[in-house]
Amino acid sequence: MSQSSQVDPAKLAAARAAVALVEDGMKLGLGTGSTASIMVRELAGRVAREGLKLRFAATSQATADLAESLGLRVETLDEIGWLDMTIDGADEVDPHLHLIKGGGGAHLREKVVAAASERMVVIADPAKVVETLGAFPLPVEVLSFGFETTRRLIRKLLDTLELGERDVLQRLKGSDPWVTDEGNLILDLHLEVIPDPAALARGLSCIPGVVEHGLFLGMCDLAIIGREDGSVVELARDADIDADMLAHEGE
Ligand code: 5RP
Numbered sequence: 001m002s003q004s005s006q007v008d009p010a011k012l013a014a015a016r017a018a019v020a021l022v023e024d025g026m027k028l029g030l031g032t033g034s035t036a037s038i039m040v041r042e043l044a045g046r047v048a049r050e051g052l053k054l055r056f057a058a059t060s061q062a063t064a065d066l067a068e069s070l071g072l073r074v075e076t077l078d079e080i081g082w083l084d085m086t087i088d089g090a091d092e093v094d095p096h097l098h099l100i101k102g103g104g105g106a107h108l109r110e111k112v113v114a115a116a117s118e119r120m121v122v123i124a125d126p127a128k129v130v131e132t133l134g135a136f137p138l139p140v141e142v143l144s145f146g147f148e149t150t151r152r153l154i155r156k157l158l159d160t161l162e163l164g165e166r167d168v169l170q171r172l173k174g175s176d177p178w179v180t181d182e183g184n185l186i187l188d189l190h191l192e193v194i195p196d197p198a199a200l201a202r203g204l205s206c207i208p209g210v211v212e213h214g215l216f217l218g219m220c221d222l223a224i225i226g227r228e229d230g231s232v233v234e235l236a237r238d239a240d241i242d243a244d245m246l247a248h249e250g251e
Helices: 009-019 034-050 061-069 107-115 147-160 197-205 243-249
Strands: 027-030 055-058 085-088 120-124 138-142 167-170 185-190 210-213 222-226 232-236
Touching (some): 009 034, 009 222, 027 034, 107 138, 107 210
Parallel strands (some): 027 055, 085 120
16 A cells, blocks of 8 residues: 655655554554554555554544544544554654644544553654744644633733733634534644743643643654655654754755
8 A cells, every 4th residue: 555656755754664663463543644644554554465453543533534444443542441552743843752733633632542552653754843842833622611711811821931922823624613523622822932841731731621732741752753865763752853954854
């Protein structure tokens, strides 16, 4: 099941390297997004060729639908329980392998699945590697009940963290609110930089209407960064990352 030449070569390289880590008998979490979709297709190819016996939980309905369409039977997380590995994309990866996720609006399920995994492997292209998180708007999934109140509390939190005057925008799909797989809404926090991700994560988690934010701190074990030429760079947590080199690689 080889993928067409239109597939981004950097994403494909990262996806292939992650799929190469899969061993027979594993229980896997399947991420969401364009890079994760490439990974799911590569995985389906390996399963078909090698007859691997694997079990799958998906991080979104979109990924579950894709996997099923490729012949991979998806089970609920509760049916499987603990997972050996989750392979997922990211919107930003910093030198500590802290992440921003949720560009696809799936970070709630992605975090639940990653937290139930022995290992979280992130696959990405070089543009995702940053020195400091925050250029990508931080997704925050919130309840529709008291939506504006929650937005106000988030703004107040940002003020206390000296991140005031930033846009906190409701995510839309066309002109309608974006609704997540769990039936919630999303606010995108346009912060530019997040000087203290842990403080922001703590603060957001204390706001009752916040269901989950897209900061994944200390969850990623390995980031595989694909390059245009088909090679990959593997980043382990707290290794030195030459973000400049990686960021310009794919341009
Ligand atoms: C979805 C995510 C994705 O993993 C993230 O947005 C990266 O997506 P892509 O591989 O398409 O760039 O967090 O909620």
